[in-house]
Amino acid sequence: MLNDRYYPQEIEKKWQKKWDEIQLNKVYNDKDKEKYYVLSMLPYPSGKLHMGHVRNYTISDVIARYKRMNGYNVLHPMGWDSFGLPAENAAIQHGANPKKWTLDNIAYMKSQLKALGLMIDWDREVTTCLPEYYKWTQYFFIQMFKKGLAYKKEAAVNWCNNCATVLANEQVIDGKCWRCDGDVEKKYLSQWFLKITDYAQELLDDIEKLKGWPDSVKIMQKNWIDRSTGAILRFKVKEIEGLEVPVYTTRPDTAYGITYLVVAPEYKDIEKLTTPENKEAVEEYRKNARKMSEIERLSTERIKTGVSLGTHLINPLNGEEFPIWTADYALAEYGTGAVMAVPAHDERDFAFAKKYNLPIKIVIQNPQNPVNELKEAYTDKGVLINSLDCSGLENEKAKQVIIDKAVKGGFGEAKVQFRLRDWLISRQRYWGTPIPVVYCPKCGTVPVDEKDLPVLLPEDVDFSVKGMSPVKTSESFKYTTCPICGSKAERETDTMDTFMCSNWYFYRYIDARNNEAPFDKELIKYWAPVDQYVGGIEHAILHLLYSRFFTKVLRDLGIIDIDEPFKNLLTQGMVLKDGSKMSKSKGNTVDPDEIFANYGADTARLFILSDSPPNRDFDWSDAGVEGCYKFLNRLWKLYSNYQSHISLDYVVPEISTLSKANNDLVREVHMTIKKISQDISNEFQFNTVISKYREFANVIYDYINNKTEFSVEDEQVFSFAVLTFLKLLAPVLPHMTEEIYEGLGGKTSVHQLDWPEYDENLAKPGKITLVVQINGKVKDRIDVDSETAKEELEKIALNSDKIKELILNKMVVKVIVVPGKLVNIVVK
């Protein structure tokens, strides 16, 4: 028997406990069943769940439940991206232990996830900060080191002063730190990199394979990798025998127009290229450039500065000499760090040449509109002039001609260049995976022996130190012996970027408790790749690019045999309040705990899926929650007030024998199954699924309200309708539907029932409203049988009194009939 009133708090606790007891959500590696792997981006354990989490996990949970009812073996796991700076900052500020702080947060957030009613097999939980996990992160690092994919080099890197650590290029947003929003500086440091650039071409090409990804994400990745084709050209230094300066250019066709060359202030040969007279000015300029933060550099956009080095280069194409300058508009990390300047045909070079009075030589002209002087750089297509034997060529063709000349003359060749840089993964922080490397005075940089993994994070550290990593304060950690020769050696004290932990976690879920290997290859074959990934757009480049890269590396190491980790991707929109992003500083956050306590998780689940499609932003409103709660009460009453008319073993009589009301209701049920199934299949349009729930509830209430008593037939059709409805509701409202099903006498879990099927013939109305238009404007509506033939429809339309009157004295030119929809009469 069902209670009169809906008490979500009691019901939800009861079922969460029961599901645990009967292990309803345990996932077996049942290879006879077709698998479906649905994944949400794992949370950082910051302390409490926010509404963005609730939205993310509700979406993936409903997908998981829907797929399970459709017969799939569904994996929907959860874990914790638990290394990272906030834990360490908490340690510094409150004297807490980062590990304890993190594990406490995990325990609390896990209880919140359970309160949300998620269908998760917690036996597969993954926590990236625990040694049994990061052992394998270290293992992978060593494999990459051995393959030459992990290397250390000195470079100009991004340094965040606040966080006191370096950052990857992908973690610098508008010249600021992605995490703390602090200014980022360039520093010269020796750091660990992963050779993601080795995979640049494949990462770009395989974007085509990602059919189930949103275009926006694919385009962002394309732009980030940014391939360009051009040439390397090498110029001999006039003053120094044997020294050359190579440049990368996409415009070899303009090479006859070079009037100067710019090297980055950090260019490796810059000191050699500077004459004694210019040394002081150049030093000064370089010092300033180094001091400048990213932000300052960006703000000086377009106001270009530079100084001459005093030396010259020779253009092998025409023998002309031109001066070498240094300017910070040349980037050390892109191409060769040097740019050939053709002011006539490049806006930046033009501005620079104007400012410093450098010559401007026109070598490409629009034949329709030749000019002798330029007011701005001419960057369009044209024909070469002043280019010796290349004059007269179309510039697009000249590109190849000049590359050929360079190859023949031995001063250049074609070159493909990417914007993507290698991934900087070392961090000067404590709370991360230790990089498993030892520095031996004899053997050099040596990886830790695999059998000695994990390299444990030390506990005897002093968090109060400034300007260096706390790891360095651990004597027990720092000093070790060389794995090769056994002599005294020192450990690497840097830890890894947390994105190293999160770029493979989804493989670990597949075999989370394996102590012998990161995972079993056979199980990966069954479960991978992820069928549906759900997460925020903010990872469009960062995590999603790194995971793609890592998957390809694992493939090349022979560890897995797929190319891409995520088949389909759903990027959910943000949760807003009053039109702006929820944030603590704005004070417009909504605490999930309060919502669960006041309304229950089912209300929260229903609301967060309603109103907006998953990929768009969602505006949280208190009235909206209230409305959803009312709807759940309305549903509850439907079942509790009429339970005496509901029987689990109903038989639906043949449709043609039914009364009109029952006939209509049966059709409504089939139409509703169809529409909801379609909306879920079509990119998980849960907002329209929920409007369909409401419409169907209205239909059933209309049915009841037109009744004084239930016949046997009525009870059968009614039972069919409300029990089918219960199954359709189950993925979104797991607790309520379970309680109702039990109350009605159900013996299994409602979540073990099959998703209802619909009959195509019954999934349409018996009658339709025929729209009659004249010249495309609606003039009449007539109820007709939905199967009425085309000719008949035309006749009905023309015989309508209203239409007859309107077309009187007019000539009917044409009649267009759309069966099942409308008749349009064209008149003059």
Added chain:
RNA sequence: GCCGAUGUGGCGAAAUUGGUAGACGCAUCAGACUCAAAAUCUGACGCAGCUCACCCUGCGUGCCGGUUCGAGUCCGGCCAUCGGCACCA
């Protein structure tokens, strides 16, 4: 500057992909129930006009134009908002 997305009532949004624009909900208003309130139920609800009945007539999907019997949907040109990249040679 380049690339992308979006633009529909007071608000969140639907629209079988070229066929009744505004489903469903929020808010609002009116009514029923109630001593009263809450809850619940019923109804109205794009804008303007006309009107003795709730019938009708215009106008309406950012703006301008086009294709079509018919355009929120397709094509061309603009505008606005949001997001990504941004001295990448």
